[in-house]
Amino acid sequence: MxxxxxxxxxxxxxxxxxxxxxxxxxxxxxxxxxxxxxxxxxxxxxxxxxxxxxxxxxxxxxxxxxxxxxxxxxxxxxxxxxxxxxxxxxxxxxxxxxxxxxxxxxxxxxxxxxxxxxxxxxxxxxxxxxxxxxxxxxxxxxxxxxxxxxxxxxxxxxxxxxxxxxxxxxxxxxxxxxxxxxxxxxxxxxxxxxxxxxxxxxxxxxxxxxxxxxxxxxxxDWPLMDRTVADQSLYYRWEKRDRVQNGDDLAPVVQAKLNLGYQLPVYRDDADFLPAVVFNAAFGGSPLSLLFTNVREKASLAYYASSGYSPFTGTLSVQAGIQAENQDRVVAIIDEQLKALQRGELTSDLLAEVKASLLNARLAGLDSPQRRLTGLLNSQLTHLNEPLKEWEESLAAVTIADVQRVAQKVTLQATYCLHGGAQHAE
The missing domain is CATH 3.30.830.10 (Metalloenzyme, LuxS/M16 peptidase-like)
Structure with a gap:
């Protein structure tokens, strides 16, 4: 209402x-x-x-x-x-x-x-x-x-x-x-x-x-007056750069913090929004993901490895806790996982598992008053409000080709590593 x-x-x-x-x-x-x-x-x-x-x-x-x-x-x-x-x-x-x-x-x-x-x-x-x-x-x-x-x-x-x-x-x-x-x-x-x-x-x-x-x-009796609110877009759209920005700092840490930033120019109001959410979950946004499985579990090169997607700034970020000397190897494996999705190499089993986890998260949110209230602001600012049934149908309709199409829009823009010597405590 x-x-x-x-x-x-x-x-x-x-x-x-x-x-x-x-x-x-x-x-x-x-x-x-x-x-x-x-x-x-x-x-x-x-x-x-x-x-x-x-x-x-x-x-x-x-x-x-x-x-x-x-x-x-x-x-x-x-x-x-x-x-x-x-x-x-x-x-x-x-x-x-x-x-x-x-x-x-x-x-x-x-x-x-x-x-x-x-x-x-x-x-x-x-x-x-x-x-x-x-x-x-x-x-x-x-x-x-x-x-x-x-x-x-x-x-x-x-x-x-x-x-x-x-x-x-x-x-x-x-x-x-x-x-x-x-x-x-x-x-x-x-x-x-x-x-x-x-x-x-x-x-x-x-x-x-x-x-x-x-x-x-x-x-x-709240003394709120009329106000003029400019209908400025919620989305921060930006031009990608030709060169990747690199940075690193020394800090008293044993575990180096490797962060990668990408442009993913898919926003909340785009037709590819849900495929982007599924892509992120398959790439690094869930414990089922390629990053978790291949960087952390199989290669044992990261204490943690995950990704996050912002549909308001068109960004994708990857976070990994690593040994500093493994940075190049970890970056290469992360890049391999992205390229695999860009080639459409996603099993139907993983796609189904990722969709199920996203649906479960959405349903769990219905049991949280605060999450439901927060969702109302997003709906107000984006002018988008997809009922659960429609959202569920849209999620079910996402294909491997949809995920591949979104993955092909992802471009690395920045890398940053915070690292220290082994003598330092975390």
Whole structure:
């Protein structure tokens, strides 16, 4: 069920009695801009930890406890050409509680909490509380640095920087960068907050045993105005380069992190989208895949080997944990697996197994309220919503020739290896 609340503000409702909780998600969606990513990430941190009514994390946690252990969080996400600030709340459906005595149902209380977080933040003297702001800036700095401690994450970031050199918004983490963070003032982040409330597209989604009337009534007192949302494509389309970009760094690791980046110019709205999903699963996106079988199992040259496909940026990436001295051999075997698929060398058994695993994953997602809510934003931004039965029929129809056709569109664009000496600990 889809509703227009205001210009640029939508509501999606999935009424169901399947869950004992009611899930609420609010996405603020803006064009992805390198200059704004860090400020939006810091804004999310500040909003998540305090409101005028609950000025400390402790008081906010107590309120969640009073709401029978409700969960609440704010995250930031990059999605193609968009940057998303996502607020989520999950409350128990009180009909499953034996001794519920509150006058106000928990769904309405959860919506009221979100309203307080969004529209009544902690702003003494009209600015963010200095102590809270400084603390959250430090926390975000720690979070960005700790991500870099994850060497596979760091290697993947370096690969993105090679793949998208000259395109800082695509190369940057959704959390932003340390240099910009150090220069951000409370005034600048407050301006980012006002910009978000006035200009971002707002997508509200609710899943659970609630009626449209209840949700719309709860939203009625949210001070959201009409906004003009440019219908900018979600997809980041880019020209492939003539030369492969190569990079490597030394780090204190025993296990080298090899990452390969490819262009796969098939996007979510292309007819070849599902064949691309099947290709990725057969290539390296599942434990059944050629990379897992031939690089990790048969050749024993990798601790792990997998691939990932983004239908929003038209990219395919491969990650492998290896011994640095085996890099050339591993790259050669990975290339062999790609060439095999480009020649159409895919057994009907593997194709059937890969399709079954994709269908199982899709069905498992139906049991997750959060995954179903997340899918609603993708449908909104792509204007695509394929019912399960149609999707299943499309998946079943994918042939070896379809996978071969997609594989032939794949072009290596960047390689990156993070490696160290054997004396280092992981």
């Amino acid at each position: 889809h509703f227009r609340i205001r210009d640029g503000v939508t509501l999606d409702l999935l009424p169901t009695e399947q869950f004992k909780t009611i899930g609420i998600k609010v996405d603020f969606v803006a064009p992805l801009q390198a200059t704004a990513i860090t400020a939006r990430a810091l804004l999310a941190q500040v909003l998540e930890t305090s409101t005028a009514a609950y000025p400390t994390q402790t008081s906010l946690a107590r309120q969640l406890s009073r709401l029978y252990g409700a969960s609440f969080g704010i995250s930031v996400i990059k999605l193609g050409t968009k940057h998303v600030i996502r607020l989520t709340v999950s409350v128990v459906d009180e009909q499953y509680l034996d001794h519920f005595t509150d006058k106000i149902p928990l769904f309405e209380q959860g919506m009221a909490l979100l309203r307080a977080v969004l529209f009544d933040p902690l702003l003494p003297q009209g600015s963010f509380d200095p102590i809270t702001f400084t603390q959250q800036r430090q926390n975000l700095l720690t979070a960005i640095k700790s991500l870099d401690d994850d060497k596979q994450y760091l290697a993947n970031r370096r690969l993105q920087e090679l793949l998208f050199s000259g395109q800082p918004a695509q190369a940057m983490s959704a959390l932003g960068d340390i240099t910009t963070l150090g220069e951000l003032s409370a005034t600048a982040v407050l301006q980012t907050y006002h910009d978000m409330l006035v200009n971002d597209a707002v997508h509200v989604a609710v899943i659970g045993d609630v009626t449209p009337e209840r949700v719309q009534t709860a939203l009625a």
